[in-house]
Every structure is written in structure tokens, then in C-alpha cells.
Amino acid sequence: MAARTPHPTPADADRAPGLRERKKQQTRDALVQAAHMLFLSQGFARTTVDEIASAVDVSQRTFFRYFANKDEVALAVMADAEDYFIHCLRLRPAEETPLQALRAAIVKAWRDLGHAETTGPRSISSALELLRIIETTPPLLAAHLRRVTEQERLVVQVLAEREGLDPTRDLRPVVLAAVFGSLLRSAHLSWTAEQEPAGPEGMVAIIERHLDQLGPALAGHWRP
Amino acid sequence: MAARTPHPTPADADRAPGLRERKKQQTRDALVQAAHMLFLSQGFARTTVDEIASAVDVSQRTFFRYFANKDEVALAVMADAEDYFIHCLRLRPAEETPLQALRAAIVKAWRDLGHAETTGPRSISSALELLRIIETTPPLLAAHLRRVTEQERLVVQVLAEREGLDPTRDLRPVVLAAVFGSLLRSAHLSWTAEQEPAGPEGMVAIIERHLDQLGPALAGHWRP
DNA sequence: CAGATTATGTCAGTAGCTGACATTCGGCAA
DNA sequence: TTGCCGAATGTCAGCTACTGACATAATCTG
Numbered sequence: 001m002a003a004r005t006p007h008p009t010p011a012d013a014d015r016a017p018g019l020r021e022r023k024k025q026q027t028r029d030a031l032v033q034a035a036h037m038l039f040l041s042q043g044f045a046r047t048t049v050d051e052i053a054s055a056v057d058v059s060q061r062t063f064f065r066y067f068a069n070k071d072e073v074a075l076a077v078m079a080d081a082e083d084y085f086i087h088c089l090r091l092r093p094a095e096e097t098p099l100q101a102l103r104a105a106i107v108k109a110w111r112d113l114g115h116a117e118t119t120g121p122r123s124i125s126s127a128l129e130l131l132r133i134i135e136t137t138p139p140l141l142a143a144h145l146r147r148v149t150e151q152e153r154l155v156v157q158v159l160a161e162r163e164g165l166d167p168t169r170d171l172r173p174v175v176l177a178a179v180f181g182s183l184l185r186s187a188h189l190s191w192t193a194e195q196e197p198a199g200p201e202g203m204v205a206i207i208e209r210h211l212d213q214l215g216p217a218l219a220g221h222w223r224p
Numbered sequence: 225m226a227a228r229t230p231h232p233t234p235a236d237a238d239r240a241p242g243l244r245e246r247k248k249q250q251t252r253d254a255l256v257q258a259a260h261m262l263f264l265s266q267g268f269a270r271t272t273v274d275e276i277a278s279a280v281d282v283s284q285r286t287f288f289r290y291f292a293n294k295d296e297v298a299l300a301v302m303a304d305a306e307d308y309f310i311h312c313l314r315l316r317p318a319e320e321t322p323l324q325a326l327r328a329a330i331v332k333a334w335r336d337l338g339h340a341e342t343t344g345p346r347s348i349s350s351a352l353e354l355l356r357i358i359e360t361t362p363p364l365l366a367a368h369l370r371r372v373t374e375q376e377r378l379v380v381q382v383l384a385e386r387e388g389l390d391p392t393r394d395l396r397p398v399v400l401a402a403v404f405g406s407l408l409r410s411a412h413l414s415w416t417a418e419q420e421p422a423g424p425e426g427m428v429a430i431i432e433r434h435l436d437q438l439g440p441a442l443a444g445h446w447r448p
Numbered sequence: 449c450a451g452a453t454t455a456t457g458t459c460a461g462t463a464g465c466t467g468a469c470a471t472t473c474g475g476c477a478a
Numbered sequence: 479t480t481g482c483c484g485a486a487t488g489t490c491a492g493c494t495a496c497t498g499a500c501a502t503a504a505t506c507t508g
Contacts, residue, residue, distance in 0.1 A: 020454075020505055027455095048494065059457050064496065097444045138370060145369035146362060149409070163446045174410050175434060175441040182406035185373070186398055210399055217399040218438065220321045222387045244474050244485075251486095272463065283488050288465065 028066050030056045035073040036126060044074060044137045071143035074134065077127045078144065082151050085109040089158055098159050098173070102180050103211055107204050114200030124200055135192040148185065152177045183210050252290050254280045259297040260350060268298060268361045295367035298358065301351045302368065306375050309333040313382055322383050322397070326404050327435055331428050338424030348424055359416040372409065376401045407434050 017025075034055040038047040049070055053063040067073045088109045092101035113124040134140045159173040160166065167173045187207040191197060198205075216222075241249075258279040262271040273294055277287040291297045312333045316325035337348040358364045383397040384390065391397045411431040415421060422429075440446075 018506080023505090024455080049496085050494085060495090061458080061497090062456055065455080068496090070495070098446060099442055141373075142366035142370040145373065146366040149365075149369065165446065170446075171410075171414075171434060171437040172441040172446055174414070175407065175437045178406035178410040179403045179438070179441065182402035183399065186395075186402040190395075190398070210395060213395040213399045214403070214442065217396040217403065218323055218442075222322060222389065222394075222396055242475075247474085248486080273465085274463085284464090285466090285489080286487055289486080292465090294464070 027056060027058060031063060031066055032073055032076050039074060039133055040129060044133060044140055071140060074140055075144055075147060077130050079147060081113060081127050086154050098176055106207060110200045110204050131188055132192050135189060148181055152181045186210055251280060251282060255287060255290055256297055256300050263298060263357055264353060268357060268364055295364060298354065298364055299368055299371060301354050303371060305337060305351050310378050322400055330431060334424045334428050355412060356416050359413060372405055376405045410434055
């Protein structure tokens, strides 16, 4: 299980992981890619698991050994991206304020993913196309939101660790993680709504625009 | 469809809605209540739709005419509460800042629901018990999160209207709604985590504590 | 080259959910 | 009251997501 690559940066030249592992990774990637194509062309609901499985020439049962459910295969690429964000967050220097660190991490994550632009199944364009499908497909959106809140827990942990405090006693990490998470989703939504959606850089711009509104939104009255 | 009462305040003495309508409301309530009891005693996953339906002595097909899916019957009570929150928000005076209005509305909503405490199927204790089930049942949590984000759209609209600005041009309503929504969820989670969960007043207290951390969380460093 | 692991396939079964059609029940006017 | 109309319900057949159990085939290990 857990065959996901820790983070999709190139040059992951681990020692030869044996034929078995390689094959597993291969079928997994193939499943993701096939599912992706099918979802894109016929929509999520109108694509059956059988279709995906037989497109890769494995049994339906095998599909469910790789993914707990149909949702998961759709969220796989985004999940990788989120893992990479956490990775970036851990690397932020301690001098930054928590909010600065979060901001820098998300920007770096999108930029790096943008450059990694391998045409493989986990390319950044895949993630972006998927994001659009996710946001417009209710059950997928639901599953995605749940995933995101789980990631938030990780963020809370990392923040608390960073600042050396106990997240069960101090609410600040919890609150900041929640706020940041919700802002990211706003940004995603806003990105999805664009007619001609921009690439990773466009996403970075949108995210920063949202973050910049944090102060003004919380400030007193808005009326001119 | 949409048989949900607009908001669960008492004294909803509309003109006699006819036998047919009354019966519908009755079966709907019965379904919600039966589902609630079953979920509570055996868990969500181990309860089948057939069980719920036959507990109320209707066919499975009828169940699905009242609720689009099994999730919906579990979220019904919370959904009513959320509607009531929106209702309260609309009533806030224009002098309040957006954030103040949100805070006042959510506090009032929980307090009112706490007092309405009829022992009917939509009592506040039901909502609170359900909330616990929701937070601890992944598929329910997913569905709930999706619902919440839909409510957020409404909040954006109300805020924008209140302040007289265009939410497609000004990001502040979007950002504030997102932030506020995520804070509420944090509070719910925190409430769920309590050993001996308090009633509505306890929830109000937790929500306020979270809101109070908003400033500190966004401020610079946290280290002492 | 065995023999132990591990991935995969097959099969049968459960449960969520839907469309189509028949039936019954409440609303309403002659 | 009667009788008709439309709405709510029941029945049935069927699809799809998902799971457990067991058999088979592929890799790995010594």
C-alpha cells in the first residue's frame, strides 16, 4: 500500500526497488492516467470502475486493491501535490512567522510542481485539470474537502512543532491552519471559475491575491 | 421536495397545510428520527437504508424520494440549523462590521436553538449528537463539508449585499466567509473532542474562544 | 531450484441508488 | 356523495460501487 511517491520532484533515483515494486508503481500510474482521461472525456459519474480497470487490463478487484474507492483515483494527483506542500512547509526557516512560512511554502510548492512539468501521469497540468473536475463534481469535491481537512491536521502539527507549543492547549496553530486551508480552497474555486485557466503561475497569483485580502477582510467596515 | 422547515423556531403556525402536506412532513420527520436512532446505536455504516425505511414502515424507494442519499438524512438536522444561522445573519443591523455580524449571528443561532429545545426530531440535542457522528464518520464528514461550502456561498452573498459590493470584483466577502466557515468547523471539531460534550452554551463558548484567536494566530511570531 | 510471499483473477454477494409502471390516497368540483 | 385528477407510494428489475473468500500465478529469498 501507500505507493504514492513521497513528492513528485524529479531525480528520485532511489536504489532499484525491485521488479515487483516497479510493476506496482506502473499499474498504479496507469490506472491514474486512464481514469484521468476517462473522467476528462466522459465525466466522473459516467465512468465506471470497470472501464478504468479494463483500460489498463486489470480486474476490477485489482483496481480496488490500489484505491479504496473511485474517488481516490481522482484525488491521487492532488494528494501528491498536497504532500509536497507539507514537505516544503517543513523546510521553511524558523525566522519566518507562521503565516509567512505557510505562504512561502505554498508558493514554492506550486512553482516547483510547475517546473517539474514532466509529461508523466503526475504532471502539474494533470493536477490542474483534475482540480477543475473536482470542483465541479459534488461527490469528488466532498471527498477532496475531507482530504484537505486531514492535511490541515498535519499543518497544525508542523506549526506547533515549529513554534514549540502544545496544539491542544494553544488554539493558534489550529486556527491558522483552518484559515489558511480555507483560503487555499477559495483560491482554487476562483481559479476554476476563470474562463481560460492559467497555469501554475496563475494559481500562485490568485493565491497571493487572496492572502492579501486577509487583513482587509477582517478589518472593520468595508463600505467606502 | 424541500420539505425542510425554513427555520426551526417555534410558533410556525402557518395556515393548515392540508392533510397531504402534514403527512409528508410526518414521514420525513419519522425517517430522520429513526435514522438518527439507528445511527446512534449501531453506527452509520452498519445501518442500511432498508432498516431505516422499514422502521418507519415505508418502502426503500420512498426513502429515496425524501432524501437523495443516505448521507442526507443524517445531515438534515444540521442543515436546518445552518439555514437558521443564515436567517439570523440577514437580520443583523448594518452598523455592525461584517465580522461582528457573523459572530453575533452564530451565537444567536446556537442560543435560540438551545432554547427551542423541543423534544421533537429537530431538537438541539439531536443536532449536537449528530454533529458528533458526522465528525467521526468519514463519508458523512465529507458530505457535511460540501454542504458547508455551499452555505458559504450564501454567506458571501449576504455579506456582499450588506456592504453593497460586487463579490466577483471584491475578494473580501469571499475571504471572510471562507475564514469564518473554517473557524466554525475548527470549533465543531474541538467540541466533538471534548470528553463530556457540553450543550449549546458550551458550543458558543468554544466558538468564541476560536474567534478570539483569530488575531493572535495571524500576528507575527508566537514564540514567548 | 524449491518454498515462502505477494499480487492478481474469479466468483458470489451486499448495499446504494434509479427508472418504469401500477396502485392507492388526498384534494376538489359537480 | 360521487367521481375524477394529480400526487405519493409500492413493486420490480437493474446497474454500479465495493468486499470477502479462495484459487492461481508471479516474484523474491535462500
